Amino acid sequence: MTAPRIVWLRRDLRLADQPAFRAAAAAGPVIPVYVLDDETPRHRKMGGASRWWLHHSLAALARDLEARGSRLILRRGRSDEVLAALAAETGAAAVHALRHVEPWWRNADRALAEALPEGVAFERHDGLYLMPPGSVTSGQGGQYRIFTPFYRALLLHMPPPVPLPAPELAAPAQWPASEQLEDWALLPTRPDWAGGFREAWHCGEAAAHAQLEDFAGRVAAYDEARNLPSIDGSSRLSPYLHFGEISPAQVWHRLATEGGGGSASFLREVVWRDYAATILRQFPDYPERPYKPEFEQFAWRDPLSDLQAAEDMAAWQQGRTGYPIVDAGMRQLWVTGWMRNRVRMIAASFLIKHLLIDWRHGERWFWDTLVDADYGNNGVNWQWSAGCGADANMFGRIMAPLTQSEKFDCAAYIRQWVPELSGLDAPYIHDPDSYGMRPSDYPRKRIGHREGRERALAAWEALRSG
Structure with missing residues (x-):
């Protein structure tokens, strides 16, 4: 019988228009494999929200494969070591995979090419x-x-x-052993914070x-x-x-x-x-380091050493800044793992400029809490907001969250996610503090808009003149 081909899956969990599956299926029996590898990404392993999505996406893919007479093999460990061992175990002729741009996956590709047994090809395809x-x-x-x-x-x-349909998949003569998805503990249990995820998404x-x-x-x-x-x-x-x-x-x-x-x-x-x-x-370290190096000298308030900054950071994370549109977005993020792009920009600008906290703290919070947390997108978007990216908004252009809220008619959105304010009409709901309409169970503003703006501009001017 023809030697099987391994399809190594990462962020490509589909059958249709998936070039690795098509190439492998055209050459012989296919063994689809997902490796849970927390070692190769190190500190950039998937956050909690992404792991929730991954569990359900793998479960869906496994069902789709079984309907086609195939299986999804699950293994855990360093990708290069696991796949090299699996190739030897199954007598695979090749490993097929889609190219990924994250630096750890590029490193893993190189390591796998060296680790595979002699004669086993490593075929990479584009498709992401x-x-x-x-x-x-x-x-x-x-x-x-x-x-x-x-x-x-x-x-x-x-x-x-033109996208291509899913290929027919031939099974190998013998299936290798697979780990059980439930044993990976990708889902939260104590506490189970994913109730809103289950209501908001199907994977x-x-x-x-x-x-x-x-x-x-x-x-x-x-x-x-x-x-x-x-x-x-x-x-x-x-x-x-x-x-x-x-x-x-x-x-x-x-x-x-x-x-x-x-x-x-x-x-x-x-x-x-x-x-x-x-x-x-x-720039493989783009989400870790500002493109404009002078921003390394920016006078950020550090939540790791400054108690007030730490309290401000926690208030931002919890949606308790006193700015209704910011709080609505951050609460939606926590409950559903997602928020609208306009609100992401407002929330990011608020952390960076009103609270004067390094954009990298916000980027890491989004990495853990977004179901669509993407290393490239996340880094580029946060550097855009901070004004330090290759293509970025100027730091001095500070979004006014209260004005944005009214301009984009956010009242119903705020009522949905900030129930303390559900009894307020526009325009009061956008800025209840200024109208003297703040309910007792809703927090005061962490900082006034004018005060925050002036502090940010002063820090920006100090960087430019320094």
Whole structure:
């Protein structure tokens, strides 16, 4: 019988439009494998929200494979060691995988290529992004660092190839042993904080396509609706794209001819994923270190050594800053593992500029609490908010959360997530302190808007003049 091929799965948990599965299936029997590897990423192992999603995504993929007469093999440990041992155990002829841009996965790819038994090929394929990271170059062959020219250059290569259906999968003569998903303890138990997650999300490839269909019916209004937290204007596709339960090519081909300007606006956000991957490929430590090195000297308040800063950081995390739109977003994040992009920007700006806390503390909180926590996207977005990125908002442009809340009609959103304020009408609900309408069970502002803005601008001026 033909030697089997291993498909190594990471953030590519789907069967359709999955090049590693197609290539492996064309060559022989397929052994799909997911390795729970917390050693290779080290301090960047998945956070709690991502682990919750991973559990349910793996369970869905296992069911999909079983329906096709296949299985999902689960192993735990260092990816290169586990896969090399599995290749020897099964007599595999090759390991197929999609290319990943995270630095630890690039390291793991190199280690695996060296660790595999002699004669076992390591075949890598593209399929996580619209274009392979690094392939969109300037006229001089250089890599882009600014989004708009990158976006224009990438559009010249669109549309992406037509997505391909799931292949038929032949089973190996003998299946290797698999660990049990439940034994990995990816789900919270004491306490079980995931009740809101279960209400908000369904995971897996079928759920991803259902969400895409739902959004296709709303995409025409996206350009305006995405900025209005009180209505259902977001796609909610980000975790499905992150875990590879749907490909960006599938999203592109479904939406490109629907919704006019709304569709174009949304697909621009899909291109942002490619941009973030391109930045990460050039600067592997981008989420850890400011692109503009002078920001290492910025006079941040340190929550690890400053008690007041620590209390401010905790209030931000818990949604108790006294700024209703910030608090609504942070509570939605804690309950559901997600929040709308407009609110993410407001919450990030508030931590960085009003509270003067290093953006990296916020980035790590999002890493642990977002179901769509993506190393590249997270780092690029936080550096954009902090003004220290390759393509970033100026630090001196400080979002006014109270104005943003009223401008984007956030009253219903605030009532949903900050029930202490549910009895207030607009405009009072956006800034109850200033109107003398603050209920006794809602906290005072951690800092006034003008005071926070002036403190941030003073710190910014000190950095520039220093």
